[in-house]
Amino acid sequence: MFRNDGNHFTDVTDAAGLHDGIDGYGLGVVASDFNGDGCPDLYIANDFQGNDYLYINNCNGTFTESIAKVTGHTSRFSMGVDAADFNNDGRPDIISLDMLPPDEEILKTSATTEGFDLYNKQLQAGYLPQFARNNLQLNRGNGKFSEIGYLAGVAATDWSWAPLFADFDNDGRKDLFVSNGVYRRPNDLDYIAYISQDAVQASLKDTITAANLKLLQKMPQIPQQNYLFHNNGNLTFTSVGEAWGLNQKGFSNGAVYVDLNNSGNLDLVVNNINAPASIYRSHAREQNGNSYLTVALKGAGKNTAGIGAKVIVKATGVSQLLEQQPTRGFESSVDPRLHFGLGKATQIDSLTVIWPDRRYQVLTNLAVNRILTLSQSDAAGRWTYPRPATPRLFADITNQVRVDFKHEEDTFFDYNREPLMPHVLSTEGPRLAVADVNGDGLDDFYVGGAKWQPGKLFIQQKDGTFRASNQPSIAADSLAEDIGAVFFDANGDGFPDLFVVSGGNEFWGKEEALRPRLYLNDGHGNFQ
Incomplete structure (x- = not known):
């Protein structure tokens, strides 16, 4: 400048x-x-x-x-x-x-x-x-x-x-x-294939000649x-x-x-x-x-x-x-x-x-x-530019409510294995599900994890904060990638159970990591 x-x-x-x-x-x-x-x-x-x-x-x-x-x-x-x-x-x-x-x-x-x-x-x-x-x-x-x-x-x-x-x-x-x-279109695939031939490349390795410059005329x-x-x-x-x-x-x-x-x-x-x-x-x-x-x-x-x-x-x-x-x-x-x-x-x-x-x-x-x-x-006077108002409908209170979770996607690249896919299938999470899992009248929530990242259940406290709940059964399934989750009463005992759908595209010959999982609630927010 x-x-x-x-x-x-x-x-x-x-x-x-x-x-x-x-x-x-x-x-x-x-x-x-x-x-x-x-x-x-x-x-x-x-x-x-x-x-x-x-x-x-x-x-x-x-x-x-x-x-x-x-x-x-x-x-x-x-x-x-x-x-x-x-x-x-x-x-x-x-x-x-x-x-x-x-x-x-x-x-x-x-x-x-x-x-x-x-x-x-x-x-x-x-x-x-x-x-x-x-x-x-x-x-x-x-x-x-x-x-x-x-x-x-x-x-x-x-x-x-x-x-x-x-x-x-x-x-x-x-x-x-x-x-x-x-x-000229240097990115034309036919032209790239032509100049990539061994004979053409060999002619270019030492000096640029008049014959070499004629290659430009072949560019579409x-x-x-x-x-x-x-x-x-x-x-x-x-x-x-x-x-x-x-x-x-x-x-x-x-x-x-x-x-x-x-x-x-x-x-x-x-x-x-x-x-x-x-x-x-x-x-x-x-x-x-x-x-x-x-x-x-x-x-x-x-x-x-x-x-x-x-x-x-x-x-x-x-x-x-x-x-x-x-x-x-x-x-x-x-x-x-x-x-x-x-x-x-x-x-x-x-x-x-x-x-x-x-x-x-x-x-x-x-x-x-x-x-x-x-x-x-x-002209006269002095124009006053109003400060642009930035009204916000929502405020980020993640730190105040103590939700300690960061989705960590693995580095699998779908196109390396299936280059003709229309879109990737390995990044369909995370998913959320909400329910009062312990009957205290407060909504709790489950957030799904990626491969090798277990999902987490957060229990709401009376002061509006959340506490991560230790769930060994859920942690044991960390290999699976969660792409869907819902709470519903699966066994009719009046308590919301957790149904998690597994997905992802990383698993080749590992059907167990793709099976859906049902976790039953004991009524106190503990799932098996």
Whole structure:
């Protein structure tokens, strides 16, 4: 990170708390105020093994890396990235692109990078779960993101580079453009088999010759169309690229949106490898008549474009947020003018600009279908960002109630023995069962264990804490993996007995470890 000190830049990477990761290749970066405190944060997309980074701005020149805290998983080969409030809830969301093919033939003829055992070792080494598909992170407003790429219908767009959120049909909802294409496919299985031949490998062992370089020409080329997804307004998107005229095949990477002819429509400029750039003119307003507003910002001092400003537009009951951060997608910078699609609105109820120094201005009852220029010099006051409330329905009281149990899964890898299984069968526990096993009017519970970990029975005490109950009969069956448990009165004596189902995929020729077990209760919480 280089700090602009006016007439020169100073390297403040270490002082700012940014990592210099040796196991990742940064391909994308976007700035956005993800936590709503007025300071722009950073999302950095890393290709290959290294985690993506999400740096939360501490508002004092330093950042705190928080990707594992705020997300459950990310894309694996993260390329381009964009951040915008696509569902109009006032919170910026994130999309990072990867290379999952929607075409079944390409998918099945492409090599993968790792097996399940290596994936687990990476988790054990502290890496975040990563999956080779586009990740759409929905900002929940409580310091957490939910990944909804499959739900939204945008998970698979092949070898993709630049994602751009923008309202291309002016209906008030941000759509999604994705540039797509890799010039040569080095992970094609047929190509890998070809260059793995002994004769080919022997020719490569000493020096690289002109004949060797011709091997690159044998690497497959598959031109692809770019993608455009229409925002349906319900957290899902519909692919409309073909219908909207993006039917040119090629190998695209960088892309920007810009209103080239000031028509109120966002046009597209797309870079193509070994081919001229593509320019797509939008005819949206000619076809649907939707309204728009373009906002041009004039910042004070040397920040002439007002980088870091926020604009909130309210019309017809809908509130839209845009941030003045032109660097988006993949190695590209979009039109610095902010474009709002307004649907059938005939007037803007209010427009609020919050400048980087927190001065602000509010305008009301504005006309639509025009370019509005706003100057920071006209702003006043100081905008106060509310501290985001984080109401919690539940509180973790594990330590207070003294439940001393940690599920410890064994390291068996199903796919080493049965690589065509659709999912693993060795990690189906733990399971819980609840009952008053000793008749004191308080609920007790049983939690099942994995292989070589006996299940435990916890007896509730009058003060609300729990005590682990010594159960020799249960401990004797620690070889079994518990995948189901239920209390019921098996023998009709009025006391809840415990029935445990055994499972797992580790046991080959060990039927005794797969038998279900019934433990009878003596009425005092002792089981045989």
